[in-house]
Structures are given as C-alpha cells and as structure tokens.
Amino acid sequence: MAQGIRDKAVILGMGCTRFGERWDMSSDMLMAEAFGEALADAGISRDQIGAAWLGSALDDVNVGNSAIPLATALRLPSMPVTRVENMCATGTEALRAATYAVASGAVDIALALGAEKLKDTGFGGLPIRTKGSVNDLWMPYGSAPGTFAQLAGAYAARYGIDAVDLKRAMAHVSWKSHQNGVHAEKAHLRKAVSMETILNAPMIADPLGLYDCSGVSDGAAAAIICTPEIARSLSRDALVSVKSVQVCASNGWEMQYGEWDGSYVRNTRIASGRAYEEAGITAADLGLTEVHDCFSITELVTMEDLGLSQDGRAVFDVLDGAFDADGRVPCQTDGGLKCFGHPIGASGLRMAYEVYTQLKGRAGVRQLKNIDFGLAHNLGGQPSNSVAAVSVLGRLE
Ligand SMILES: CC(=O)CC(=O)SCCNC(=O)CCNC(=O)[C@H](O)C(C)(C)COP(=O)(O)OP(=O)(O)OC[C@H]1O[C@@H](n2cnc3c(N)ncnc32)[C@H](O)[C@@H]1OP(=O)(O)O
Secondary structure (H helix, E strand, C coil): CCCCCCCCCEEEEEEECCCECCCCCCHHHHHHHHHHHHHHHHCCCHHHCCEEEEECCCHHHCCCCCCHHHHHHHCCCCCCEEEECECECHHHHHHHHHHHHHHCCCCCEEEEEEEEECHHHCCCCCCCCCCCCCHHHHCCCCCHHHHHHHHHHHHHHHHCCCHHHHHHHHHHHHHHHHHHHCCCCCCCCCCCCCHHHHHCCCEEECCEEHHHECCCCEEEEEEEEECHHHHHHHCCCCCEEEEEEEEEECCCCHHHCCCCCCCCCHHHHHHHHHHHHHHCCCHHHEEEEECCCCEHHHHHHHHHHCCCCCCCCHHHHHHCCCCCCCCCCCECCCCHHHHHCCCHHHHHHHHHHHHHHHHHCCCHHHCCCCCCEEEEEEEEEECCEEEEEEEEEEECC
C-alpha cells in the first residue's frame, strides 16, 4: 500500500529570479540566476546534486527539447537530467519529480528548476497550441481568457450570483493581489491598482477585464531537495518539508456534458483532497495559499475547490476579506500570477518559493505570523480539460 511522501524530502534551498520583461536575459541566464540563489541558500556545491528536472512548457521559444540545456547552463556534474511538461502545472511537475526521487531513496539531493521566456513568443497572451489526438476536436480556437470566462458564467448561473456582485468579488481578488505585489521585490507588476480602475478596465473576455488577467512574463525558479538526514546535518534554521504533492488530470469526464456544469474545477478538488490526506491535515490547518490565479475567477472558484469556502460562498468570503493579507487564510501574499505573470514552467516553483519564504520567516513586510502549513496550487489547461497540482509544505518537526 502506498505510504505517501510526507516528511521524506526537505527543501534545502530555493531561488527565484525577478519576473518581468527580461529581454536582456536568455533562458540559460534565468536558469543560472535562480540556481545561484538556490545553491547559496542550500549551502552545498553543485557536485553534491545527484539528479535534476527542468520544467519548461514551450520548447519552441525556450530551451528546446530535453533538459540538456539545464545541465549545460548550470555546468552540472554528469547526472540524469530530464525535462518535464504538463501545461501550466509544469513547475510543480519538476518539484514532484525531484521530491519523489529523494523520497524513494534513489537520490540524496535533487534539483527542480522551472524556466520560461514568454515575452519572446511575440504573442500578447499564450501562443495557441492544438496538438494531440483529441485537443483539435474541442479547443481549436479557444483562448485562455475565453475558456476561463466561461467558468465565471457557469459559476454565476449555478449559484444565482448577481453579475455586479461577481464582478466586484473578482475585482477584489485582483485588488488584493496588487496590494500584496507592491511588497514583492521580484514581481513584474508592482503597483497598487484601485477598485475603480479594475472595474472600469477594458474587457478582455466578458466578464474578465484587463485586471482580471494575469500578466505575461519571463522568469525562473528553483528548489534543491534532500533527505531529512542531510538537511538536519546542514541547515542552520527551520527546515521546510514537503508534506505532499498530488496531481490530477482530466480523463474526458468533464467533456461528456453529463454531470459537470462547468462551475468548478474537479481536478483541484480531487488533488487537494489527496494532498490534505497525504499531509495529514485539513484545509483548516493552512496558514496561507498560493493558488493559480491565471484569472481572478479562477482564484475565486479555487477557494471552494480547496475547501476554504463553502460552495457558492466564495464571492462573499472574498468580499469580506477572508483571503486578504490580514484575512482568515491569506492568498497570494506575493501578488500571485496577477503580479508575477505566468512564465509557465516557472510558476509552480515560484508559488512554492513564496510558501517556503513565509515558512522560513524571511518574507519581510509580507511576513505572516504563526503559520505551520502552506499550500501551492498550480493549474494547467482549462476547466474542461485540466491538470491540477497541489503541494503542501510545512515545517519538519
Ligand atoms: C493554459 C493553462 O495551462 C492554464 C493557464 O494558466 S491560462 C493563463 C495563461 N496566461 C494568459 O492567458 C495571460 C493573460 N494575459 C494576457 O494575455 C495579457 O496580459 C493581456 C491580453 C490581458 C494584456 O496584454 P497586452 O494588451 O498585450 O498588454 P501589453 O501591451 O503587454 O501591456 C500594456 C500595459 O498593460 C500592462 N499590463 C499588461 N497585462 C496586464 C495585466 N494582466 N494586468 C495588469 N497590467 C497589465 C503592462 O504592464 C503595460 O503597462 P505600461 O503601459 O504601464 O507599461
């Protein structure tokens, strides 16, 4: 019977680049920037790393196929290096692979690194990719804002939410993240934005306006994972352990148009339930979350999918400030995808970086008090055809 990975792997060090329009930096240079910080934080030499995973989603505009560019850019000693890709959940897939390698006993110290240069695509949003045997059938012309706008419509219809209330709640989600992002020195969009500006912004895909959308950025983030024994022998301060990592992907169920009404993301519900069980906690134990706010409506619905709001109540919890920096369970203390943008391969590890930073007590003016567990939620695809990755980090006792 599966034992799970709780406390079998510890994060020894993490690094994160400044996210933004990094025209002056190649993917290799971004990888080196994130890795350098992680290595210094871990206090080890690169020769001690036994295996590495690179998360990169768009091979044609970034590092190409394989993870050989990672080994080359970082001058890693001869070792297995592997590229992973799982749409927008790619960063967490790299973390999962490194964690599993250490938890299994196969490797003592492993590297997970995610990098993406989205600005180099030349597109305003994501380049549309419709490869695969069935994707061409159901999403040939869908855009990311368009498919998540449908989540808003379905959610409002299911719970009878007034359009004005929903728009105000979505605006609050983005307002809160921009407030937090001001204090995140590595974020791309670091300006506070008023509710009035958010509510009156140009429409991108009704009801999602400009400020309901995450930005488009370049960036990289990295984690060095090791066994608890090695971490205890090396670390000088509180150790942050991986309590769980769970991934759940669509199998066509949503698209059968039978049971699913489009108002929630089923994979987030399944992955988070399994993540809580593996970590031995409930949603009530969480001190913060970093969720996949590709759009404001995604964050709002995710509060219900993670069990932090009752079904149909997230609009009211958001408006009551439950997920603000001083709320019940702060969400996106660093500003989230809203302020960092979403360089796909990097995002999952960037979320983990903020949770790690908070658990280490290093978040400066953003620092939360008395947190034992934090959650990162990384969502790929679209609500009808998605992959959800949920990880729980906490202190190693
Ligand atoms: C696919 C999966 O697997 C799951 C997912 O995660 S789906 C999510 C994927 N990501 C997206 O779809 C990205 C969504 N966002 C966008 O496409 C773009 O931000 C957008 C279309 C909303 C705007 O793009 P644009 O019009 O080309 O903006 P751009 O010309 O780059 O910038 C103009 C200004 O707006 C600002 N801006 C751009 N996007 C912004 C945003 N989302 N929020 C706030 N400000 C933004 C820029 O900083 C810039 O400001 P200044 O003039 O002061 O410098």
